[in-house]
Amino acid sequence: MTALTSLPELAMRSHLPEWNRELWERLPNDGKRYEVIDGVLYMTTAPSPFHQWIIRQIVRALFQQIDDQGVGTTLWSPIGLFMPGCDPVQPDVLVIRADELGMVSDGRISGVPALLIEVLSPSNSSVDLGTKRQAYARAGVPEYWIVRPAQRDVLVCTQPDAVLGDYAQTDHALPAGDLVSPTLPFRASVSGLFAGAPDTTL
Helix, strand or coil: CCCEEECCCCCEEECCCCCCHHHHHCCCCCCCEEEEECCEEEEECCCCHHHHHHHHHHHHHHHHHHHCCCCEEEEECCCEEEECCEEEECCCEEEEEHHHHHHEECCEEECCCCEEEEECCCCCHHHHHHHHHHHHHHHCCCEEEEEECCCCEEEEEEEEECCCCEEEEEEEECCCCEEECCCCCCEEEHHHHHCCCCCCCC
């Protein structure tokens, strides 16, 4: 297997683009997050308690407006998501529409969910803002949220362009405003997602 080298943000990635699903399936279940994007292996360590707390807040809000209303199903990492160019990725949170749940099988997801969400941390910000944003756009993910704990805001990316590998539209959900999904029936107070955090350590 390819040796790993450290990135400035302490995440790890392989040198050569030779990874695939078969090799990924052989990796240890050791609490780390392993992802393969365009043949390159990325590894990050277990998230911080604050990171997990934010994910819980987001999942709770989504459950009330998406799951409980029969719109779709909310899932969260660790889970393997296989899409074109992603073998797999493990987004922090994802939403699958109710009529597309057939993409879930044998503990894996093979298809393009309606929404992917990543919460930034020092170890993954460059990957989430660059590598994953491009990969998700190329795969045709309709909506991608980038939650930025340090700024207490959310970037909402829509209108994926598979050719350019980017999103044509990026809306900024400010701390004093609402987080509104352009593609799903969802609205939540941005400040409410961060209210009551027990610790702000990223």
